[in-house]
Amino acid sequence: MEIKQNLSMPASDFYQKIVTSVLFDIKQQTGEKITEAQLANYSYQKSFGNRGQATLKVTQLIKDQSYHYETSSSRGTYQSSYDIFANGPQAIQVIYREQAKANSKLQQTNDLLMGAVLGFMRKRGFKKMLKQIEKSYLAG
Numbered sequence: 001m002e003i004k005q006n007l008s009m010p011a012s013d014f015y016q017k018i019v020t021s022v023l024f025d026i027k028q029q030t031g032e033k034i035t036e037a038q039l040a041n042y043s044y045q046k047s048f049g050n051r052g053q054a055t056l057k058v059t060q061l062i063k064d065q066s067y068h069y070e071t072s073s074s075r076g077t078y079q080s081s082y083d084i085f086a087n088g089p090q091a092i093q094v095i096y097r098e099q100a101k102a103n104s105k106l107q108q109t110n111d112l113l114m115g116a117v118l119g120f121m122r123k124r125g126f127k128k129m130l131k132q133i134e135k136s137y138l139a140g
Helices: 011-030 105-139
Strands: 002-007 043-047 053-062 066-072 076-088 091-102
Touching: 002 105, 011 043, 011 066, 011 076, 011 091, 011 105, 091 105
Parallel strands: none
Antiparallel strands: 002 091, 043 053, 053 066, 066 076, 076 091
């Protein structure tokens, strides 16, 4: 899945929103309070309630430009990335990508079917989330 979205905000503010969210998630899941400087290659266990656990690992972190991570579980490995491109001091394009690598043919088939059925809904929800980030920035 790939989503491209233009937002009216600086790259630094969008990047900081992502990093703040990741640091909050790490604190919630592990109890550890780490800094942005410690995020590169950081990995931790995350619980998804009834859906089990996974290991999340930050695979790329470039200030104001990108945040990439990998989620590994018994089902497979999922790579996700946010790439931020400045189109001026108050305008960016965010490209979000995710790719799944299932551990079994059955899981791969399930991922394909669910992606087809839920893909549109997920894209719409994700775009809405990006617009909410922009709205919160514009509101000050």
